[in-house]
Amino acid sequence: DSGVTQTPKHLITATGQRVTLRCSPRSGDLSVYWYQQSLDQGLQFLIQYYNGEERAKGNILERFSAQQFPDLHSELNLSSLELGDSALYFCASSPRQASAYEQYFGPGTRLTVT
Amino acid sequence: GENVEQHPSTLSVQEGDSAVIKCTYSDSASNYFPWYKQELGKGPQLIIDIRSNVGEKKDQRIAVTLNKTAKHFSLHITETQPEDSAVYFCAASGQAGTALIFGKGTTLSVSS
Numbered sequence: 001d002s003g004v005t006q007t008p009k010h011l012i013t014a015t016g017q018r019v020t021l022r023c024s025p026r027s028g029d030l031s032v033y034w035y036q037q038s039l040d041q042g043l044q045f046l047i048q049y050y051n052g053e054e055r056a057k058g059n060i061l062e063r064f065s066a067q068q069f070p071d072l073h074s075e076l077n078l079s080s081l082e083l084g085d086s087a088l089y090f091c092a093s094s095p096r097q098a099s100a101y102e103q104y105f106g107p108g109t110r111l112t113v114t
Numbered sequence: 115g116e117n118v119e120q121h122p123s124t125l126s127v128q129e130g131d132s133a134v135i136k137c138t139y140s141d142s143a144s145n146y147f148p149w150y151k152q153e154l155g156k157g158p159q160l161i162i163d164i165r166s167n168v169g170e171k172k173d174q175r176i177a178v179t180l181n182k183t184a185k186h187f188s189l190h191i192t193e194t195q196p197e198d199s200a201v202y203f204c205a206a207s208g209q210a211g212t213a214l215i216f217g218k219g220t221t222l223s224v225s226s
Contacts, residue, residue, distance in 0.1 A: 002157065002159070004157075031211060033213060033214075042203075042216055042217075042218045042219060043158070043203060043205075043214075043216040043219075044216075045213035045214065045215070048212075048213060050211070055211070056212065056213060058213055090157050090158070094211060097210075099210050100210055100211070101146040101148075101163070101165070101207065101210045101211075102148070102160060102163065103148075103160070103214060104160060105150070105157035105158045105159070105160075106157050107156060107157045108156075108157050
């Protein structure tokens with residue numbers, strides 16, 4: 001158990017809908033990263049937050065957004081869902097030290113868009 | 115940007131044999147190289163990592179080697195066991211607190 005929690009574990013929804021995925025980092029970690037894992041694209045970085053502020057963006061669609069709250073949990077919002085958005089979504093957190101490289105992943109949310 | 119290639123995509127070994135997975139990276143500025151193990155239905159688990167100021171690192175049956183000149187790094191698993199069966203991912207990043215760029219993964223099957 002990495003200490004990173006994600007809810008829900010599974011999510012099934014229809015095209016055009018909007019969903020919110022939730023992540024709580026390990027106790028004391030300030031950085032949260034979101035990654036998408038699909039069969040054809042592998043693990044791809046979406047977005048990073050550090051202590052409430054957006055720090056970096058990767059291959060994140062405009063239909064997707066995220067935020068990190070004062071208690072450091074993060075939410076990933078996916079809207080106008082398409083079939084191709086079906087994937088596993090992971091968050092990871094990183095120790096607060098500026099020199100820390102390690103990232104610890106949560107169990108993921110499996111999103112199925114029908 | 116950084117690109118990480120991983121080989122082989124599948125690897126089958128007998129219990130007790132060694133397994134080697136190789137990765138190459140493109141950005142010479144990358145200096146952190148972790149390996150993750152992902153079991154079915156679970157998130158990636160960090161199993162070992164190496165920084166560019168080190169050539170080799172061992173942790174019991176697993177080891178990672180890094181060749182900065184050639185820009186490649188490898189995962190070595192000795193005395194494989196059935197519970198080593200999983201998908202293994204290599205990754206690279208350029209500095210602390212930045213995103214990881216992952217390889218496509220290697221599915222390791224260990225048969226008893």
